Amino acid sequence: MSTVIKGGTIVTADTTFPADVLIEGETITAIGKNLSGDKVIDAAGCYVMPGGIDPHTHLEMPFMGTHSADDFSSGTKAGVSGGTTMVVDFVLPGINESLIDALQAWHQKAGKAASDYSFHMAITWWGEQVWKEMEEVVKRGINTFKHFMAYKGALMVNDDELYQSFLRCAELGAMPLVHAENGDVVARLQQKYMEIGTTGPEGHAFSRPPEVEGEAVNRAVMIADQAGVPLYVVHVSCEAAHEAIRRARSLGQRVFGEPLIQHLTLDESEYFNPDWDHAARRVMSPPFRNKVNQDSLWHGLAAGSLQVVATDHCAFTTEQKRMGIGDFTRIPNGTGGLEDRMPVLWTKGVRTGRLTMNEFVAVTSSNIAKILNIYPKKGAIAVGADADIVVLDPKKSKTITADKQQSIIDYNVFEGVEVTGLPRYTLSRGDVVFEDGKVTAEDGRGKFVERAPSPPVHEALSSWKALKTPQPVERSAENMPIGV
Numbered sequence: 001m002s003t004v005i006k007g008g009t010i011v012t013a014d015t016t017f018p019a020d021v022l023i024e025g026e027t028i029t030a031i032g033k034n035l036s037g038d039k040v041i042d043a044a045g046c047y048v049m050p051g052g053i054d055p056h057t058h059l060e061m062p063f064m065g066t067h068s069a070d071d072f073s074s075g076t077k078a079g080v081s082g083g084t085t086m087v088v089d090f091v092l093p094g095i096n097e098s099l100i101d102a103l104q105a106w107h108q109k110a111g112k113a114a115s116d117y118s119f120h121m122a123i124t125w126w127g128e129q130v131w132k133e134m135e136e137v138v139k140r141g142i143n144t145f146k147h148f149m150a151y152k153g154a155l156m157v158n159d160d161e162l163y164q165s166f167l168r169c170a171e172l173g174a175m176p177l178v179h180a181e182n183g184d185v186v187a188r189l190q191q192k193y194m195e196i197g198t199t200g201p202e203g204h205a206f207s208r209p210p211e212v213e214g215e216a217v218n219r220a221v222m223i224a225d226q227a228g229v230p231l232y233v234v235h236v237s238c239e240a241a242h243e244a245i246r247r248a249r250s251l252g253q254r255v256f257g258e259p260l261i262q263h264l265t266l267d268e269s270e271y272f273n274p275d276w277d278h279a280a281r282r283v284m285s286p287p288f289r290n291k292v293n294q295d296s297l298w299h300g301l302a303a304g305s306l307q308v309v310a311t312d313h314c315a316f317t318t319e320q321k322r323m324g325i326g327d328f329t330r331i332p333n334g335t336g337g338l339e340d341r342m343p344v345l346w347t348k349g350v351r352t353g354r355l356t357m358n359e360f361v362a363v364t365s366s367n368i369a370k371i372l373n374i375y376p377k378k379g380a381i382a383v384g385a386d387a388d389i390v391v392l393d394p395k396k397s398k399t400i401t402a403d404k405q406q407s408i409i410d411y412n413v414f415e416g417v418e419v420t421g422l423p424r425y426t427l428s429r430g431d432v433v434f435e436d437g438k439v440t441a442e443d444g445r446g447k448f449v450e451r452a453p454s455p456p457v458h459e460a461l462s463s464w465k466a467l468k469t470p471q472p473v474e475r476s477a478e479n480m481p482i483g484v
């Protein structure tokens, strides 16, 4: 069966032009004028763009004594409602747990995904077993390893572990990711604010100032440079972190930065709300920042010093958040956003002139597809690409409300925000998975996307580092001290 998307304007990361798109099976097979197919999707007045890729989600993740509430079913359905057709989730092995066992457990959970997915592997502990298993993980289609520089006593790894793991990534053609915050200082600041009686959600923000993030990004950048490996910094929230990335890139280092839609559009005043629930629902790490930091992130997207907009979707219900009444350090960290990332970014970015439509496509799909080495199978409207497509109607509006969302939590951090520019249709590998405001995708239709190691940036950096490695000085006998 073939499908043709007719009458729309194609928007890619590079260009914009009117054309129809023909899909046969799961793949785009032609792009041009006056195409015909068995089934017609009307895209008149719409933009036809690659489906979004959200490279940072935590679905059904065990964390802080509970589990994130959205699973691979509700999470991917939230995604397709907002035009996102692929998520990349984090496999989180327990301490001393085999990476391969943890990977199998995540495959099990992801069995109900309604759209495609892939995984990053987290390095939560270090030892010979981890070093060995990293190779097998790469063979199983994962080319990214995540490191937490925060969450002391739980997920955090130290600098020596980071360096060893980064070296291993360099050998395997994989890329390290970091959650960059100085976990030791955060732990002390948490203690300080609890001791002086700041027990509410605002204490979470006070204990994670931009400086602790900036320091950690600088450290990770230095370690990656010494290990000779590219680096991807997740949830970049402030100028201090952005500045470290910008500087590294200006020095020729291969460093990528990922702001979240939450940090781009919500600010720290949320934590000063007198309603405890309101403030706690917005507790995430790093916390929301002030407007100056927000502006820095927008500028980075426009300038290209930041490349990707993600969500870090890690949703907890109000009841779960209340685990931290009287002690902000126990509020499960995380917020939702999978359904809202694309509409909010279109509304606050493209409609305001902060981003072009092509930049929108770049930061929501194409750039991350290249970084993850799955381009142009994903992240492209091109012959041969998977037919993961969003038909975005720039006139369609809604007011975001938890009552109508796919996510199973009981609130939405974007509650009341009016968005204009919504999917008319979302297609995943040729199937219409969202249409007319309704999700039509079935659980379990999503496929695991394997990602091969050694993307071009990795290869280039390895060659350059090999060329630049300091060499021993060859000394002849007459230049050596005599009789020693």
Ligand SMILES: NC(=O)NCCC(=O)O
Residues within 6 Å of the ligand: 058, 179, 283, 284, 285, 286, 312, 314, 333, 334, 335
């Ligand atoms: N970001 C957050 O607060 N929760 C999810 C885990 C993480 O990414 O740090």
Ligand SMILES: [Zn+2]
Residues within 6 Å of the ligand: 179, 234, 235, 285, 286
């Ligand atoms: Zn994180």
Ligand SMILES: [Zn+2]
Residues within 6 Å of the ligand: 056, 057, 058, 312, 314
């Ligand atoms: Zn995360």
